[in-house]
Amino acid sequence: xxxxxxxxxxxxxxxxxxxxxxxxxxxxxxxxxxxxxxxxxxxxxxxxxxxxxxxxxxxxxxxxxxxxxxxxxxxxxxxxxxxxxxxxxxxxxxxxxxxxxxxxxxxxxxxxxxxxxxxxxxxxxxxxxxxxxxxxxxxxxxxxxxxxxxxxxxxxxxxxxxxxxxxxxxxxxxxxxxxxxxxxxxxxxxxxxxxxxxxxxxxxxxxxxxxxxxxxxxxxxxxxxxxxxxxxxxxxxxxxxxxxxxxxxxxxxxxxxxxxxxxxxxxxxxxxxxxxxxxxxxxxxxxxxxxxxxxxxxxxxxxxxxxxxxxxxxxxxxxxxxxxxxxxxxxxxxxxxxxxxxxxxxxxxxx
Numbered sequence: 160x161x162x163x164x165x166x167x168x169x170x171x172x173x174x175x176x177x178x179x180x181x182x183x184x185x186x187x188x189x190x191x192x193x194x195x196x197x198x199x200x201x202x203x204x205x206x207x208x209x210x211x212x213x214x215x216x217x218x219x220x221x222x223x224x225x226x227x228x229x230x231x232x233x234x235x236x237x238x239x240x241x242x243x244x245x246x247x248x249x250x251x252x253x254x255x256x257x258x259x260x261x262x263x264x265x266x267x268x269x270x271x272x273x274x275x276x277x278x279x280x281x282x283x284x285x286x287x288x289x290x291x292x293x294x295x296x297x298x299x300x301x302x303x304x305x306x307x308x309x310x311x312x313x314x315x316x317x318x319x320x321x322x323x324x325x326x327x328x329x330x331x332x333x334x335x336x337x338x339x340x341x342x343x344x345x346x347x348x349x350x351x352x353x354x355x356x357x358x359x360x361x362x363x364x365x366x367x368x369x370x371x372x373x374x375x376x377x378x379x380x381x382x383x384x385x386x387x388x389x390x391x392x393x394x395x396x397x398x399x400x401x402x403x404x405x406x407x408x409x410x411x412x413x414x415x416x417x418x419x420x421x422x423x424x425x426x427x428x429x430x431x432x433x434x435x436x437x438x439x440x441x442x443x444x445x446x447x448x449x450x451x452x453x454x455x456x457x458x459x460x461x462x463x464x465x466x467x468x469x470x471x472x473x474x475x476x477x478x479x480x481x482x483x484x485x486x487x488x489x490x491x492x493x494x495x496x497x498x499x500x501x502x503x504x505x506x507x508x509x510x
Contacts, residue, residue: 162211166293167353170395170417170443172477178470179211179480180503181445184487195493208500212295212480213288215352217281219298219340221271235271236309254310256329265328273339278347285351295354295397297344300337300385303359303378306330316369319377326377334381338388345392354397354418355389362402364426371406379410386415397445401485403427412441421446423484435472443478448499450485459498466502
């Protein structure tokens, strides 16, 4: 069984020879693992760890223009920002929208053009891996955050109540750009991408940033546009959200999510056993090995115990891809990362 077959069968809740695994880490951790194992590069590291997926990166951003006479750079969304504060008492960030902005002004704003992005290397990157590994990726498209960064987080939260039509118009234009970039990315991939991967963090450690009702009113339908575009091109959908998002999981399933990532098990209501019990027939889970407690503070034996528990939980019906509940960072001992992947291979041999 190839790695690609292993991942796709796990997503389909079909038997696999072992649980598929994925890898995510900050560069400093990857470099340290490469040195410790004595391998040549990241690809050799992934092979050594038994990683079954390969991410196809793509930058959906466009460069700032300027600076102008006041030292302001203009972002692709039309905001003005200064890298350094000259001490002139002027703001260092100026949104193109304010309390007086109308819906017509939002529509008239100069929004970026996804046609300016360079998609020329996408197919070649997919082609390197597709025969053996499950390929995944897409423009990251964090529109929930982009809107907050563009107008200010407090304004975002308040305007959903006081200026709902303006917020909807801003969201629609941001999503228009990102969905168009996503479609062009899929076209460039030419059928060699298995899984579309998008990310917005809707959850905190204890609950959601906004209520499920507000999420449903403002976020759900724009988010579904990414899922629909992915399915139009024959891709499975992996949706990323950190935090406690159990309340919206039924909506994500209904709207076309196939894989949920990263399963932040330390957040309220996100223990993997409970999620598998309640949603395992409809979702594949990607992640879960605890980067908040077990991996940074536990022993290698603790890590192996947690991995064995997850393998046992999902071995019969599949629906699980093993990896961390977040990317590995420098507070995690390298031996604990090795233990995670080694136990997966060992546990699979013993099953």
